[in-house]
Amino acid sequence: MAQHTIKDAFTERRLFFSRVVVLVVFIVLLFGILIVRLSHLQVVNYSHFTTLSQNNRVRLEALPPPRGLIYDRNGVILAENRPAYQLEITLEQVEDLQETLERLGRIVTLENSEIERFRRLLRRKRPFQAVPLKLNLSDEEVANFAVDRHRFPGVDIQARLARHYPMGEEMAHVVGYVGRIDERELARIDTRNYSGTSHIGKIGVERYYEDVLHGQVGYQRVEVNAQGRMLRILERQPPVAGRDIVLSLDVRLQAAARQALNGYTGAIVAMDPRTGEVLAMVSMPSFDPNLFVHGIPASIYNQLRDHRRQPLFNRALTGQYPPGSTLKPVVGLAGLEHNIITASRTMFAAGYYQLPGHDRRYRDWRRHGHGWVNLDKAIAQSSDVYFYDLGYRLGIDRMSEFLGLFGLGRVTGIDSTGERAGILPSREWKQGALGTVWYPGETIIAAIGQGYMLTTPLQLASVASTLAMRGIRIRPHLLRGIINSDSEELELVSPEYLSPVRVSHPQYWDQVLDPMVHVVHQPNGTAYNSTGRTAAYIIAGKTGTSQVFGLGQDEEYDESRIAKHLRDHALFIAYAPAEDPRIAIAVIVENGGSGSRTAAPIARMVMDHFLLEMGG
Incomplete structure (x- = not known):
């Protein structure tokens, strides 16, 4: 007879119940963990995840x-914002990019550099974002594309504001x-x-x-x-x-200065000596600034950079030149102030000067000299020998210190970029810059603005302004004012006065400024024939000629036999009218030869335009 296992219902129920309890506890535990996690996310870190979701x-x-x-x-207007049209491509709307670029190249001119830049930008943009292909389309290119616009899905023209210089x-x-x-x-x-x-x-x-x-x-x-x-x-x-x-610039005077300097390489700076406002600042040759706004092609930039006349070089602020005889009135003023000379003291100025105990001859620009001269005649006729002697007796340290009062050897601080300080030589400067001692012969040539001495056209205009104002110095500036955004009124800037040049006796100014008038208006003045003889107003000025290369002891300068790029620089500083100065000016013409023959007439043209035609 077969045996059958009798089921234990009680045991089975208890086993089932324990399993259910374990399962329920496990489920409750899972729900607890979920609730804790949700609480952490939605309560503790609410702000953090809200921000993240908002950013999405x-x-x-x-x-x-x-x-x-x-x-x-x-x-x-000198700088404005104009609509500039650029060609843009939205990648997700273009089926075949390469084909599109090839077809576009038949309508608008596409440089390889533009296509390369476009592909670089494309990698950084999303497919639905428009990427510029060509900037600053011409009107003709805009018109050509507009005709075939329907054939280029994903390609469009957009207007953007771009800088323009009229x-x-x-x-x-x-x-x-x-x-x-x-x-x-x-x-x-x-x-x-x-x-x-x-x-x-x-x-x-x-x-x-x-x-x-x-x-x-x-x-x-x-x-x-x-x-x-x-x-x-x-x-x-x-x-x-x-x-x-x-x-503060006046486009009319700027145009007149450019026209006066036309054909020459050089610079002109004209300013109002009463306020320090720069009225004109010209550097020739120049360049078109609009070329740089949208990215200048490398070929054009290389032409500008490598041009022998350096059109990118701002000669007015960055050019450094020996001032030549333009500084003789200031050196004369230093001699008066230090009681080295008096205005009436005379000396015989032969065709050369020798230091005591030395054989070297320092030649005058006039072969046979100027004869007996005093300070007036020495400035009017620009006697080198007179100032050789004055410089020797004055000494480089006193000369350098006094010239520094006029701002030489330091930047003027004009509100622009690229200004250079020039060089005001002294014993200390030479020891620091060259590591050698100063020699007496270097003092001699420094007295006539040669040797190590370098100035900028802006510095010379500032010197002319200081002379015109009898020692009052004002920082040159280009900003006349800022237009108030609310009232549309011009908020003028105030002149910034610098440390003045003070002398012991006021008549010292007359004793160097009157000869500057004689430079232009006396028949034996260096600028009389070229500038002063027909002038309709009184000009106070000083001519200058600075050497590009040194001459040997027995050599003579013959301009006709010297290459143009080695000829002397021509300089002239002036202010007018002499009795009530309203304009001060400095002119430098690179390799222009004589300051009286070249630079002075250019300055006269600019001053004529300002005083006679503009009523300045």
Whole structure:
């Protein structure tokens, strides 16, 4: 008979119940862990994850501000913002990019550099974002594309504000230009305020007043989808436009100065000695600043950089030249102040000068000399021998110290970029710069503005201004005022007065300034025939000629036998009218030869335009 196992119902129920209890406890434990985790995410870290989710939905975009405008003193615009048309491609809407580029190249001119830049940008953008292919399309290119627009899905033309300089070459060195922000500039600017901005001032006024002209960036909060495409604008804070500025320059005088210097290489700086305002600043040759705004092609930049006349070089601020005889009135004033000479003291100025106990002859520009001369005749006829002797007795240290009172050897601090300080030689300077001692013969040639001495045209204009104002010194400046954004009124800047040049007796000024009038208006003055004989007003001036290379002991300078690039530089400083100075000017003509023959007539043309035609 078969045996059957009898089921134990009680044991089975107890086993089942224990399993259920374990399962319930496990489920409760899981729910507990889930609740704790949810509490941590939604309560403890609520702010953090809310921000993250908002960032997935809302994007902050920068709105670049319009750049401030630049005007001349009469309201003529020098730098403006113009709509510039650029060709853009949205990759996700283009079926075959290479074919599209090839077909576009038949309509608009595409440089290899533009295509390479486009491909670099493409890698950093999302497919739905437009990427610029060609900047600054011409009107003809815009028209050509508009006709075939329907054949290019994903390609469009967009208008952007771009800097433009209507005066072109006339104001390039003064106003400067803007260009694309580079890595060095990124390191020094506030990147938050330059969000969305691609250009920045590079040189000149554009760079010096960058903070005024740039403005404040704006922002807009936009809602985007999961792919980052904008759906709508949620909030907008408009940008604050840069402030407009007015310069002290006058485009009429600037044009007259350029015309006077036409054909020459050199610089002209004209300023109002009463205020320090720069009225004209010309460096020739020049360049078109508009070439740099959208990125200058390498071939064109290389032509400008390598040109023998260096059009990119701002001679007015950066050029350093021996001042020559233009400094003789200042050296004469130093001799009076230190009681080395009196105005009536005379000496016989032969055709050369020798230091006591030395054989070397320091020649005068006039072969047979000037005969008996006093300070007046020495300045009017520019006697080298008189100033050789004065310089020797004055000594380099006293001479250097006194010339330094006029600002030589230091930058003027004008509100621009690239200014150089020149060189004001002294014993200390030579020991520090060259590691050698100073020789008496170097004092001799320093007294006539040669040797180690170097000045800029701006410094010489400042010296002329200080002479005109009898020692009152005002820092040269280009900014006349800033236009108030609310009232549209011009807020003028005040002149910045510097340490004046003081002398012991006021008549010392007359004793060097009257001879400057004689330079131009007396028949034996160096600038009489070329400049003063037909002048309609009284000019006080001083001619100068500085050597490009040194001559040997027995050599003579013959301009007709010397290559043009080795000829002397021609200089002239002046102010007018002499009795009530309203303009001070400095002119330098590189390799121009004689200051009286070349530089002085150029200065006369500029002063004529200012005083007679403009009523300055």
